[in-house]
Amino acid sequence: RKEVEQDPGPFNVPEGATVAFNCTYSNSASQSFFWYRQDCRKEPKLLMSVYSSGNEDGRFTAQLNRASQYISLLIRDSKLSDSATYLCVLPRNTGRRALTFGSGTRLQVQP
Amino acid sequence: EPEVTQTPSHQVTQMGQEVILRCVPISNHLYFYWYRQILGQKVEFLVSFYNNEISEKSEIFDDQFSVERPDGSNFTLKIRSTKLEDSAMYFCASLGTSGGREQFFGPGTRLTVL
Numbered sequence: 696r697k698e699v700e701q702d703p704g705p706f707n708v709p710e711g712a713t714v715a716f717n718c719t720y721s722n723s724a725s726q727s728f729f730w731y732r733q734d735c736r737k738e739p740k741l742l743m744s745v746y747s748s749g750n751e752d753g754r755f756t757a758q759l760n761r762a763s764q765y766i767s768l769l770i771r772d773s774k775l776s777d778s779a780t781y782l783c784v785l786p787r788n789t790g791r792r793a794l795t796f797g798s799g800t801r802l803q804v805q806p
Numbered sequence: 807e808p809e810v811t812q813t814p815s816h817q818v819t820q821m822g823q824e825v826i827l828r829c830v831p832i833s834n835h836l837y838f839y840w841y842r843q844i845l846g847q848k849v850e851f852l853v854s855f856y857n858n859e860i861s862e863k864s865e866i867f868d869d870q871f872s873v874e875r876p877d878g879s880n881f882t883l884k885i886r887s888t889k890l891e892d893s894a895m896y897f898c899a900s901l902g903t904s905g906g907r908e909q910f911f912g913p914g915t916r917l918t919v920l
Contacts, residue, residue: 727907738897738911739849787851792837792901793862794909796849 696721699797701783707803712773716800718783719765729784730757730768733799739782743768773804808832810912812898818918822887827915829881829898837901838881839909840873842866842894849897855881888919 700719708714720728727746731739743750745766749758756769770777783797811830819825831838840852853863855873870886881900885892895916899909 729908733849736895736916738914740911741908744908782849786907787862789862792907792909793839793851793854793864794841795851796841798848 698722698788698795699783699785701797701800703798703800705801705803707805708773709805710773710775712804713769713771714773714802715767715769716781716783716802717765717767718797719763720783720785721764722785722788723761723764725785727786728757728759728766729794730755730766731782731784731796733780733782735780739784739796742781770802773802775804775806778802778804810898810900810910812896812912812915814915815913816916816918818920819888821890821919825885825888825917827883827885827896827898827917829883829912830879831881831898831900832902832910833879835900835902835910837861837903837909838875839899839901840883841897841899841911843897843914844891844894852883852896885917888917890919893917893919 730742732742733739743757745757754771758767780799780801782799787793787795813828838855843849851864853867854861872884874882895914897914898912901909
């Protein structure tokens with residue numbers, strides 16, 4: 696299994712739809728998880744951190760399933776501005792603070 | 807809101823030339839990182855820096871790369887002899903010590919090697 700694996704998409708959804716992305720990871724010892732958002736040719740920006748079973752912030756919900764080693768991101772009531780690539784990010788297997796990134800899932804919200 | 811800044815935003819260089827990419831991390835942060843992203847590929851870790859020394863580096867960070875914190879604010883990445891395959895976006899990131907684990911990224915430098 697790759698360190699971090701994501702479905703590349705693209706996910707094309709209409710405005711107002713609910714969409715979910717999954718991410719699987721290989722290091723069962725990982726304690727912290729992040730979802731970053733990256734717009735085209737821009738820097739990754741932190742969307743959510745997940746340290747326990749899950750986290751919710753407005754329309755965004757992240758859930759962690761340690762037994763199956765996957766993290767999900769749910770976006771409710773999609774907006775046009777949600778169109779971006781969503782990156783699943785974990786600390787590297789070295790146990791230090793550097794990050795390892797998934798390849799990202801591209802979301803396109805259509806009017 | 808404090809932010810990480812990077813200069814230049816775009817650097818074009820000839821193969822074999824040396825380049826220095828500059829970053830100013832968030833002022834009270836102590837951990838600094840360089841990542842790169844080749845066009846169409848994922849973000850890859852290069853090196854981390856703490857307490858004036860490299861704390862971790864990836865297999866990408868070979869002898870042609872070096873990092874430095876020459877003063878209290880700048881953090882630089884030097885590529886000694888650029889190759890075509892060094893063309894990428896280079897992102898600097900920093901991390902504080904307040905207990906959070908979130909890294910904050912600069913806007914990146916686009917390096918084009920001709």
